[in-house]
Amino acid sequence: MGPKFGIHVEQAWGVxxxxxxxxxxxxxxxxELxxxxxxxxxxxxxxxxxxxxxxxxVTPEQMDRWRAGFDxxxxxxxxxxxxxxxVPHAPAKVAExxxxxDEFGRRAGFALLACLALHGKQADYLGGLKLIEGAATDERNFVKKGVNWALRAIGGKKDPALRTAARETATRLAESQDRTARWNGKDALREFAKNDARAAAKDQHSARGD
Known part of the structure; x- marks a missing residue:
């Protein structure tokens, strides 16, 4: 698999x-297949x-076994x-x-948290924000981007409490002394601002009957 997508694997046909x-x-x-x-x-x-x-x-054992092969x-x-x-066991695997x-194991935790949020699944998102804040200083590329993805996904939920909590988390990170944490926070805040502006514009159009 070529470097265009940042995916480097030895066993690939290029399909x-x-x-x-x-x-x-x-x-x-x-x-079985x-x-x-x-x-x-x-x-x-x-x-x-x-x-x-x-x-x-899919069992918890299979999830762990496949996750161990992520490279x-x-x-x-x-x-x-x-x-x-x-999979019903997904929320528990996020915390684990x-x-x-390892970089891709940790990436999987935050990618799974992001996917649960994006797909409207039940999960402990406030607990997820604590995990995000705890990992926000991990400068490894794929962990950093996974943490950021999860933060932005939770901030995009319709629940007002979760939206507020995600923005508060992002603000704290943006003010951090750690460079990676600051990047995570500032990038998420930019995304939230753009989304909020789009939502406000849509509401204005709806109010005018456009």
Whole structure:
């Protein structure tokens, strides 16, 4: 897989994601096939495994085993966005993985938190903000961006209390003495400001009957 997307893996054929999705679509919910594909170790096979697996059959043990094999952000984020966030054990894994030391393991914790928020799943988002604040100084690229993604996702929730809490967290981070924490906070605040401006403009148009 080429450097264009920042994904560096040795076992890859270079098959486009659209082709993988087309192959996987008629095979969905085949748990045994998904496990076999994952075990192959090939990048595209693992993406197909994620798309094919049956979320109802995914166990906490499988989540940990697959997570231990994450070595690039493409597989990490796809697993969280397309499969793991539909698994009942997902909220518990957020807290576990967010405290890991390896880069992609920790990335998975915050990517999963972001995906739960984006997809409207039930989770402890206030607790998630504490995890975000605790990891905001981790300067490793994929952890930093995962933390930022999760903060922005929680700040985009409709719940007023969560929106306020996310903005308060971002403000504290933006005022931090730590460079990485400041980046996380300032970037999230910029995103919140843009989203709030768009929402205000939409409300004005609606009020005028545009």
């Amino acid at each position: 486009p994601m659209a082709a993988i999705q087309a192959i996987a679509k008629p095979l969905r919910n085949d748990h 998904a496990e076999s594909l994952w075990q192959s170790g090939w990048y595209e096979a693992r993406l197909a495994a994620i798309l094919i697996d049956d979320a109802a059959k 690039n952000w493409g597989v990490t984020d796809t697993a969280c966005f397309k499969l793991f966030d539909r 993985w967010a405290r890991l030391n």
